Amino acid sequence: MDWVLMQSPQGELREVEATTEALTPLMVAGWHQVPAPAASPVPVAQKPVAPTEEEK
Amino acid sequence: MANINELMEGWGFGKQTAIGTANAGTAIWRHTNLNTKPWAKVPVNEDDRAEIGKGHEFPTQLFRSHYNMPPFELSKYASSEFLAWAMCFSLGNVTLTGSGPYTYVIVPALGATNATGLELPYFSFVQQIRPGGSAVLDEMLVGCAVKSWKLSIKNSPGRASAMCSVECVTTGQYTAPSGITLPAVSTPHEFNAGMITALTFNGINYLSGGSAKQFVSMDASWENNFRPGFFPGSGSQDGYQIQGRFEWGDRAFAVQFVVRVQAGSTEYATLINLTTGTATFTVTRDANNSFSMLIQKMGFSVAELGNTDGIVTLQITGVQLYDATNGLVTMTIVTPITGICQ
Numbered sequence: 001m002d003w004v005l006m007q008s009p010q011g012e013l014r015e016v017e018a019t020t021e022a023l024t025p026l027m028v029a030g031w032h033q034v035p036a037p038a039a040s041p042v043p044v045a046q047k048p049v050a051p052t053e054e055e056k
Numbered sequence: 057m058a059n060i061n062e063l064m065e066g067w068g069f070g071k072q073t074a075i076g077t078a079n080a081g082t083a084i085w086r087h088t089n090l091n092t093k094p095w096a097k098v099p100v101n102e103d104d105r106a107e108i109g110k111g112h113e114f115p116t117q118l119f120r121s122h123y124n125m126p127p128f129e130l131s132k133y134a135s136s137e138f139l140a141w142a143m144c145f146s147l148g149n150v151t152l153t154g155s156g157p158y159t160y161v162i163v164p165a166l167g168a169t170n171a172t173g174l175e176l177p178y179f180s181f182v183q184q185i186r187p188g189g190s191a192v193l194d195e196m197l198v199g200c201a202v203k204s205w206k207l208s209i210k211n212s213p214g215r216a217s218a219m220c221s222v223e224c225v226t227t228g229q230y231t232a233p234s235g236i237t238l239p240a241v242s243t244p245h246e247f248n249a250g251m252i253t254a255l256t257f258n259g260i261n262y263l264s265g266g267s268a269k270q271f272v273s274m275d276a277s278w279e280n281n282f283r284p285g286f287f288p289g290s291g292s293q294d295g296y297q298i299q300g301r302f303e304w305g306d307r308a309f310a311v312q313f314v315v316r317v318q319a320g321s322t323e324y325a326t327l328i329n330l331t332t333g334t335a336t337f338t339v340t341r342d343a344n345n346s347f348s349m350l351i352q353k354m355g356f357s358v359a360e361l362g363n364t365d366g367i368v369t370l371q372i373t374g375v376q377l378y379d380a381t382n383g384l385v386t387m388t389i390v391t392p393i394t395g396i397c398q
Contacts (some may be wrong), residue, residue, distance in 0.1 A: 028383035047326025
């Protein structure tokens with residue numbers, strides 16, 4: 001699965017799964033693709049991880 | 057003199073960095089074109105016939121006015137390369153992924169968030185006849201944009217069953233001679249109607265189930281309705297004013313399709329009940345070449361009974377509604393070519 005670095009109109013960076021389903025709502029909201037930095041100079045949001053159960 | 061079939065055409069698959077900055081030769085590809093007319097340059101002159109004080113009503117002097125460049129059509133059999141190019145340059149918001157083949161996900165840009173406001177990417181167009189020392193024609197038009205496109209699918213054999221024509225506009229700026237050595241003509245990966253792998257409109261699947269084999273044809277089109285680009289400071293060429301921008305106006309996305317009528321056809325009920333749903337059109341040549349158009353919310357505005365070649369048919373006019381989350385339409389194209397609109 002490919003991932004792509006997207007930037008919101010407010011400047012937030014997020015690594016997103018490169019699927020039509022994942023990209024469409026972001027692109028419609030004005031996010032656009034930015035080149036993946038060789039060494040990330042700005043913090044990049046983590047990939048979403050599988051939710052874990054809260055400890056009771 | 058020269059025959060028109062000597063005309064070679066190439067244009068930028070990469071985007072220009074600015075409207076007045078031509079593509080480098082490395083970002084220009086060469087393709088064939090079913091439109092046999094070259095792109096005409098039309099300089100317009102004016103005169104002083106309306107001015108009084110000359111003692112008569114006749115003109116006495118000519119003045120250079122502007123370049124009135126007519127739209128130009130690229131008419132081609134639909135291919136993954138050409139559709140990727142057409143959609144990228146007409147819609148504007150592009151995401152490119154993959155390492156060969158490459159996947160382009162494209163949606164219409166919005167003025168509020170588009171980095172270039174209401175302007176789409178620009179490209180250069182090269183046309184040549186016998187380039188070199190004694191060229192009949194050798195020029196590069198700079199600052200071209202995609203005004204509109206039309207995608208036609210028909211139930212006929214061969215490449216003509218899937219056609220895409222693109223109407224382009226240009227500023228009037230040009231370079232002659234072009235200074236470009238065009239590459240060999242590209243061999244695009246073309247589609248035909250037999251390669252359609254998904255065809256569901258508003259909940260009706262025309263590839264399988266009760267409505268299978270009922271689809272006859274489809275015409276989809278996009279129009280950017282550019283505003284004229286003359287403004288103070290828009291520039292000049294040869295003393296003639298040129299356009300300095302192409303801003304989209306009220307864009308229009310139209311879809312019409314024709315289906316055969318049979319017992320139990322649901323198109324009328326769908327129209328009357330104001331039912332809406334997604335529409336998916338996918339054509340797949342192989343793992344490296346496909347085109348998918350996902351209309352996020354389609355309703356039907358007209359269902360007109362008629363006949364096509366003696367078969368009773370319905371011509372459906374779709375209304376493409378804007379979905380708050382997923383927008384209007386998403387194009388997904390897989391093609392072996394990278395760098396389109398980059």
